[in-house]
Amino acid sequence: MGDLADMGDTGFFWPDSMMWRVNREVTTLFGGARALLLQAAHPLIAAGARQTGAYRRDPWARLIRTITLQSQLTFGTKRSAGEVADRINRLHAVINGVDEVTGEWYDALDYDQLLWVHAALEVSVLDFYRLTIGELTEDEQEQYHQENLTAADLLLLPRSYVPATFRQLSEYVDDVIGSGRLMRTDVADEVSHLIVSGAVPRRIKPVWAFVSLAAVGTLDPRVRNLYGLSWSPARTRVLQGNLAAMRAAMPLAPRRLRTISPARWAEALLGT
Template identity: 30%
Template sequence: MPQADPGLFGPASVTWQLHGDPMMWIAGVRALWLQALHPRAVRGVMQNSDFREDAWGRLLRTANFVGTTTYGTTEAAERAGAAVRGIHRRLSATDPGTGERYPVDDPGLLLWVHCAEIDSYLHVVRRSGIRLSDAQADAYCAEHRQSARLVGLDPAGVPGTSGQLAAYFEKVRPHLALTPEARGVDAFLRRPPVPLPAVPARALVWGRAASLAYAALPPWAHQLYGRPAPPPAVVTRRLRAAGAALRLIPAGVRWQLPPKHILRAVARLGPGTRPSVYNLHRRAAILDGPGEARGIDGGGGGGWRTPG
């Protein structure tokens, strides 16, 4: 009997274990706030879709892309990447200051979206209590050269370590700004429109989650948005409390939510492949010894994969 296809990453990867964590949703929203600070990237989104009308669909499509590329077969992952590349290939945006027309699949813009997501995923899960070693964080960055390839980037030009990711943000920061488009994303994420009966739920559920995602942004992003950064120790306590609470929800319950990528992957590969952050804890302890596996308080993401 042929061996089942583990997909692009497989159960031995950091990605496989990490992407099953519920704090990835908080990280995805952080990525949206971060991505909006790149003027050309955010214009590519806003000029090719009605973000305010389809923000939830965009978030779900991005989650589906991440789930498919992480837990789907190799064929499914490649198909998802081809679909994203096809959409990007047809779209362009205009710089209102110069009138320049530029493609949405410009490698610099794709790289910004990619790095904002990877930084957000790593930052939030580590800071929320997952004891990920530095070697595992580097492995995660290296693994996601695969996801970068899927959206049309040359893997050789994509940061493959945490240090390279930090250097990338230092290089790109002078090009970031709070544009009118970024203000629109910020306003939406803080207070998305919902039907009147859902307003209390928005404040109770979304308001807390979005506030936490925003708080987890790096200090320079808070400065660009024009609001003071909360004390790092307070944010870390809130992230750890949220992580502890969400991880109390049994995985079998969380994984029942559509589109059930993890359940299908485990059915394909066997029960021993169930993702768990505790697998990462054990491996870090074995590889690095006591005290090396840790969370972090500093840092550079939902996210934007398809403008349409």
């Protein structure tokens, strides 16, 4: 195989991008579990999941689709990222109806719903980078935010609909949490059960106890209370100890353990 430039499709990002720097880390994937909890707490997003029976039929599919898109967007070709996004968009195109809980119309292509999904993932990924790898400056977070607008493009969310800065995106997430818009539904309970005590794929079992602890422990307390998830000062101390140990260990970890395989493949092709 030649390098990416020889293939004629160099992808959206290069190793000097913040998308590459952040998304290559295995531990930032852990943020996906917390993002699922945030997303499922939105009743209209929950309504779409209820329509498809997604969490009952294949509880890990949504998280896998999200991770696949993020990895292809960052490390793959534009074509491969577009193909993954197209599959997601086709799935979303038929998810709509009247929510049986709120009586509101839901639509998986609705901009408000797309924005909540986008924002929940972005803030969770950056939080988990800071918690497990190291701090990011405001400029670095802002660069990631601007680069991640490409994900919004691919999933049919207009850039103009996304808060202009990372600070504003974080404020938007806080505002939604404080607005009373989120609620505990049957779907939210399915997701929390999945994260806290559900059946876990064999390949992630060794780390899932930590992922679950971190997903619940780093949730905004208002969302944690909404779910009825118990927490305590003792669990906070355990989590903080685990995170401190991880931040100390990750710089020393072998590359194959620290970075996801799509990043290693792309870096090998580029000779970096």
